[in-house]
Amino acid sequence: METTLNMRTVKALDGLRKALEAPKDERDGTFVREVMEPLRPLWEPSLRFMGSMARDVTEPLDVARLFRFYRPELGAERGLTALAELERAGTWAACVSAFQEAMDALDPVGHGLRLPGANMSFVLADPDGMDARLGSYTGVGNVPGWSLLLAWPTEFNLPRLPAIVTHEFHHNVRFAFEPPWPMTLGQYLVAEGLAEAFAAHFHGEEKLGHWTTGLSEAEVRAVRPRFAQALLSQDWNVVRGFIFGDWAASEHQFEAQGVPDFAGYAMGYRMVREALRRSGWSVVEATYRPWREIVAASGWFDEVLADAAVR
Structure with a gap:
């Protein structure tokens, strides 16, 4: 059994800079070599879960387009300006520090977990390809051993980027403790709620994304009955419909569940916060307790389930 877990960083921002500063006819090749190949262990498994979206996508540049990575074809000057902004803000150093802090706090090895690694990277995003609802930043933490931050710097998101790193590493640990497939809605709510509560613990609730804080308490409570009825669902279209909301159903052509944008993030965070309290x-x-135990401890659905039983 491993006794330590060491962080490994993949410096995709440096790789992108090399590509953008290279002679024009060498930029794509440099980008593939310096950014896409080091990240292959992250994106290659991800393609298998993307269904028709990733059909016939195998070439690294096509993968970069699919994942909304910034690439040389989008313009060297524009990309270099964004990289300079990140450097001035000290974002990479802050994200590395946040990742190490999360590793130390969660101590997965000390809790008996074996992770295949602790790899972290930050990729500059295509600003025109990111959905506006995401605030030009997002993360990936569902590939074992990998945490990815994808962002285009803005005044709003720059101070919030380290919190995403913390959130995504929590997913790595949580999904090692309680494997995600098949995923019930209840398990996904707890996973997102715990990751956001963990990020809030280190960075403050004000640094959480609007996907978690954008709905009022009243709006979240209003849709509790819908969530309560579906907690045990393992239908991925149902689960993601509740987590991401009706905009995602429209965007990706699955059945809408009649809930606001990102309702599952707001629901999960409030539920976990109440369970902790x-x-x-x-x-x-x-983090090291089963999802059902956390739902029960929260009491979040007791009232609506009791009402349903009476009816």
Whole structure:
């Protein structure tokens, strides 16, 4: 059994800079070599879960387009300006620090977990390809051993980027503790709620994304009955419909569940926060508890389930 887990960073931002500063006819090749190949262990498994979206996508440049990575064809000057902005803000160093802090706090090896690694990278995003609802930043933490931050710098997201790194590493650990497939809605709610609570613990609730804080308490409570009825669903279209909301259903052509944008993030965060308050667990302690136990501790659905039983 491993006794330590060491962080490994993949410096995709440096690789992109090399590509953008290369002679024009060498930029694509440099980008593939310096950015896409080091990230292959992340994107190659991801393609298998993307269904028809990734059909026939195998070439690294096509993968970069699919994943909304910034690439040389989008313009050297524009990309270099964004990289300079990130450098001035000290974003990469802040993200590395956040990742190490998350590793130390969660101590997965000390909790008996074996992760295939602790790889972290930051990729500059295609600003025109990112959905506006995401605020020009997002993350990936569902590939074992990998945490990815994808962002185009803005005044809004720059101070929030380290929190995404913290969130995504939490997913790595949580999914090693409680494997995600098949994924129930209840398990996904807890996973997102714990990751956001963990990020809030280190960075403050004000640094969370609007996908978690954008709905009022009243709006979240109003859709609790819908969530309560579907907690055990393992239908991926149902699960993601509740987590991401009706915009995603329209965008990706699956059945809408009649819930607001990103309702599952807001629901999961409030549910986990209430479970921590009532139980006295720290967010690290809760990370190593089954999802059903966390839902029960929250009492979040007790009232609506009782009402349904009476009816």
